[in-house]
Amino acid sequence: MKTLIEETLQQFAALMRDKTSSLLGYPINTSPSYRRLYRFLDYCLINLGDPFVPSSYRINAEQFEVEALQFVADLYKMPTSDFWGYLASGCTESNLYGIFLGRELYPDGLLYFSKDTHYSLSKIARLLKIKTVLINSQTSGEIDYSDLEKQLRQHRFQPAIINCNLGTTIKGAIDRVEKIVAILHRLKMKKYHLHCDAALFGMMLPFIKDAPRADFSLPIGSLAISAHKFIGTHMPCGITLARKALVKKIERPIEYIGTVDTTITGCRNGHTPLFLWYAIKTRGRDGFSREANSCVDNASYLAHRLKKIGWPYFLNPYSNIVLLKKPKSAIVKKWQLAVSQNWAHVVVMQSVTTKRIDEFVGDLHN
Numbered sequence: 001m002k003t004l005i006e007e008t009l010q011q012f013a014a015l016m017r018d019k020t021s022s023l024l025g026y027p028i029n030t031s032p033s034y035r036r037l038y039r040f041l042d043y044c045l046i047n048l049g050d051p052f053v054p055s056s057y058r059i060n061a062e063q064f065e066v067e068a069l070q071f072v073a074d075l076y077k078m079p080t081s082d083f084w085g086y087l088a089s090g091c092t093e094s095n096l097y098g099i100f101l102g103r104e105l106y107p108d109g110l111l112y113f114s115k116d117t118h119y120s121l122s123k124i125a126r127l128l129k130i131k132t133v134l135i136n137s138q139t140s141g142e143i144d145y146s147d148l149e150k151q152l153r154q155h156r157f158q159p160a161i162i163n164c165n166l167g168t169t170i171k172g173a174i175d176r177v178e179k180i181v182a183i184l185h186r187l188k189m190k191k192y193h194l195h196c197d198a199a200l201f202g203m204m205l206p207f208i209k210d211a212p213r214a215d216f217s218l219p220i221g222s223l224a225i226s227a228h229k230f231i232g233t234h235m236p237c238g239i240t241l242a243r244k245a246l247v248k249k250i251e252r253p254i255e256y257i258g259t260v261d262t263t264i265t266g267c268r269n270g271h272t273p274l275f276l277w278y279a280i281k282t283r284g285r286d287g288f289s290r291e292a293n294s295c296v297d298n299a300s301y302l303a304h305r306l307k308k309i310g311w312p313y314f315l316n317p318y319s320n321i322v323l324l325k326k327p328k329s330a331i332v333k334k335w336q337l338a339v340s341q342n343w344a345h346v347v348v349m350q351s352v353t354t355k356r357i358d359e360f361v362g363d364l365h366n
Contacts, residue, residue: 024360025337027200027321027347029232034275045270049259050251051086056258065273071280072239075206076223078216084244086263087227087237087273091199092120094224094238096127097264099161101222101246102193103128106159109193112151113163114143116173118197121163130161140316141173149183159191160184166214167201170340171314172321174201177214193246196223200347202239203230204320207289208296211318221246227272230292231279232350237272291350295320298357299348305361320348331363 002010020030048055051065069085088094099121102109111130113121116137125132133151136144143165152160164175177196184192196214198205202225205211214220227237252261283291299320306313312325326332326344337344346352346360 019336022335024335024346024352024356025332025339025344027226027229027349029228029230029350031350032232032234032279034234034278037271037274037278040271040274045274047087047268047270047273049254049257049266050262052084053259059270061270061273061277064277068273068276068280069239069241072203072225073216073241075203075285076215076241078241082216082243082245083241084247084262085239085241087268087276088240088263089238089265089269090228090236091197091224091226091238092118092124093264094226094240095120095163095195095197096124097240098195098197098222098224098242099124099130099163100128100264101242101250102161102195103130104250105193105221105246106161106191109159109161109191110155111161111163112148114148114165114168114175116141116143116168116171117163117165118169118199121197137168138173140314141168141171142316143175143180145176145179145183148180149187152183152187152189156187156189159193160189161193161195164194164196164214164220166196166198166205166212167319167321169199170321170338170343170345171323172201172316172319174205174212174214174316174318176212177218177220178212181218192219193221194219196220198223199226200229200321201318202226203288204292204295205318207285207292208318216241216243227276230295230349231276231288233272233275233279235269235272235275237269237276239276295348295350295352298352298354299346301354302346302348302357302361305357306364309361309365311361311364322346322348327364334363335360 045061047060047062048057051062073083111125111132114135114137136147222242225239227233254261302322303315314323323345
């Protein structure tokens with residue numbers, strides 16, 4: 001006879017299977033399997049302090065954290081001499097860290113971000129007590145460079161902390177880092193910190209042909225990526241990359257843990273580095289490349305199907321996010337669509353096959 005506990009868990013498992021099979025509105029890769037790693041859930045893996053400086057707590061997965069970070073740093077052409085990073089609780093924490101570095105470098109700096117920026121940036125500004133300058137967005141969701149230049153010129157005697165979106169939340173628009181750098185050079189601004197929010201697109205853009213350039217060969221100070229989105233770690237995880245020279249400015253030695261304090265939270269989940277490392281080792285550059293291009297191709301397929309039935313839509317270049325006119329509430333609920341006013345969007349992840357797209361378009365057309 002089943003116990004109440006087992007019955008509850010079985011019901012929950014069935015519910016999660018059902019909801020996972022109908023997910024279209026959020027950027028989560030539900031495909032990977034990590035069963036080979038389940039044995040490590042028996043251990044209290046905690047990564048403590050700086051991942052590059054061993055602590056006195058030895059039940060950790062810091063070697064996997066560093067190796068995974070190195071893989072991503074290489075994708076973004078990060079100089080070995082200036083490479084640093086850590087795995088955060090999610091991309092909001094990674095964004096917080098990047099903006100925090102900018103604030104510590106320039107305490108009187110102004111934070112610039114566009115109207116299409118993720119809501120976490122406003123929250124981060126409140127937490128860090130940074131004055132903000134809101135920049136207009138183009139219709140595509142990309143930052144309005146004319147307005148950015150106008151606002152920077154108006155405040156050119158104050159340092160600038162600038163958030164660049166490498167894929168906006170709703171429309172999947174990409175702010176061109178090279179254009180922003182050109183504006184800073186044109187205005188002869190030397191005091192600035194560039195942070196890139198690459199939550200979803202961060203593990204896609206390096207593999208997509210002719211995608212906009214955004215790497216550490218440009219004067220980027222920090223970059224944030226969500227590991228649970230495109231990679232699909234099954235647990236929230238933010239990849240934080242930052243130049244070592246900036247991190248050194250906030251580093252503090254902590255005797256109690258036998259290492260240095262350089263992160264936001266101090267103690268961190270030690271299982272997510274293991275999951276991320278496993279994903280990198282089993283899929284590698286070639287696997288991620290195939291997946292990224294498949295997502296973009298399938299997004300184009302969805303756009304084609306929407307066009308065929310006359311359903312209003314919009315798709316940015318290099319994007320797997322298809323914006324479409326908001327359908328009736330039953331369809332929004334069934335497919336777990338994210339809604340913004342009169343629009344919704346589908347995020348075409350690895351599990352969103354052409355078969356699933358056909359089923360969704362069929363619901364729209366009926």
